[in-house]
Amino acid sequence: MNRSVEDADSAREKVAFLGAGAVSEALIAGALAGGLDPGDVWVTARSQEHVDALSAAHGVRGTTDNAAAAAQAGIVVLALPAAVVAGVLEEVAGRLREGAVVVSLADGVPLAELEQRLPEGVGAARAMPSLTAQAGEGLTLLTPGASCSAAQADAVGGFFERSGKVVRVAEEQHAVLGPLSSGGPAFVLHLAEAMIEAGAVRGVPRDLARELVTQVLTGSAAWLRADSREVAILREKVCAPGGAGIRRIAALDRYAVRAAVVSALGGAPPELP
Known part of the structure; x- marks a missing residue:
């Protein structure tokens, strides 16, 4: 096997997260x-200090040097605000491995812009994950760019499938x-919080109410998945x-809860009364 191909294959499962916010931690926990x-x-x-805390919590390797981390990996995840993506790409581009894939989580940075800033042989992709990845039940929207080979796209997909x-x-x-996938958990948790409080109003201890509500949500999701x-x-059942x-x-209908959810997820947020 050609040495560069062999090196690319050995590095493909290695992942570098440039940026260590909540999404990175969720994906790391889920993938591990x-x-x-x-x-x-x-x-x-x-x-x-942040690097050391992450290393201690998850056993991963950490550094403050973006280029050094990117040089180790076959998948480089840009878990960064859109405003700093261009600068970080300039910083790491010369250190990327041939055959690597750079995956941007930044909303609003198009694939065409990523590909323009990457060297030949490096693929680009966009992904939009959800924080539920930390529980192994994430949902990631993935778009490999034209610069990705089938093998590169499959490697990226395989990584996100771990969580x-x-x-x-x-x-x-x-x-x-995005509002349904990455934003959806906020709506479900908002409803769960309200259900727990409703139980508390009726005298149910909050820990017991949480246990009940959690199982209701788990069972409802399983039912929704199993019955087409x-x-x-x-719901009528x-x-x-x-x-x-x-x-x-x-x-709920008297308070227009359904209309508010449709408005919030489907377009402009509802106007406050």
């Missing part, structure tokens, strides 16, 4: 639980699907005519 060796993960942060589900989408779909019928049909369930749904 999914079988990735912590010795194959590099992470960078601006402060050595959940991967859906390959066209680049323009990130803006449309319309969601409205499944819980809401017998004249029963308490349908009256509670009617109360």
